[in-house]
Amino acid sequence: MKRKIKQPEVKCPYCGRMAVLRDASYVYKENALDKYLYICSGYPECDAYVGVHAGSLRPKGSLANGDLRHKRIETHRLFDAIWKNGIFSRKEAYRWMQDTFSLNSSQAHIGQFSDYRCDCLMNECRKVLQNNHVRTA
Structure with a gap:
């Protein structure tokens, strides 16, 4: 059944x-x-x-409304670039996100993020990418 x-x-x-x-x-x-x-x-x-x-x-x-959906997509693009460029593994990248923002694993999902949290994560991702000489558009 x-x-x-x-x-x-x-x-x-x-x-x-x-x-x-x-x-x-x-x-x-x-x-x-x-x-x-x-x-x-x-x-x-x-x-x-x-x-x-x-x-x-x-x-x-x-x-999410259109603005937040777009921002979440952009945030994911930057975040995914960290593990896709081999800076961290995917698992390590999520752990880095958790540690950076004091989140537990159930909170570390961009699909749950507000406009403000997306901005914060995008800024941190840009720093990591720039420190590792990865260009961001």
């Missing part, structure tokens, strides 16, 4: 409405990369949504 996966309750931090689980094509049409998204029930007036981990109903982070 299969167990039904319990869908978490996700609330929009911008307008307070509940998010609904929808097929990603609802937002991205035929360009959908994720299978599902949690989308604010006020969409499109409230432009907040977040992807879902493959094979689960677990959100990849917190709902």
Whole structure:
């Protein structure tokens, strides 16, 4: 007998409405990369949504509007450059992030970060990349 996966309750931090689980094509049409998204029930007036981990109903982070989604993508690009350029292993890079910002492993996810925390991590990533002679665009 299969167990039904319990869908978490996700609330929009911008307008307070509940998010609904929808097929990603609802937002991205035929360009959908994720299978599902949690989308604010006020969409499109409230432009907040977040992807879902493959094979689960677990959100990849917190709902974010367009500005924060873009900032999280940029933050991940800089952070990933640290391990992709061999400065740290991926595991070591996440440990560095935890140590730098006094986070535990459940808090060290860019998908949970605020605008401010993204700015802080991007600044620290730039320092590490520059100290290791890796160009940032």
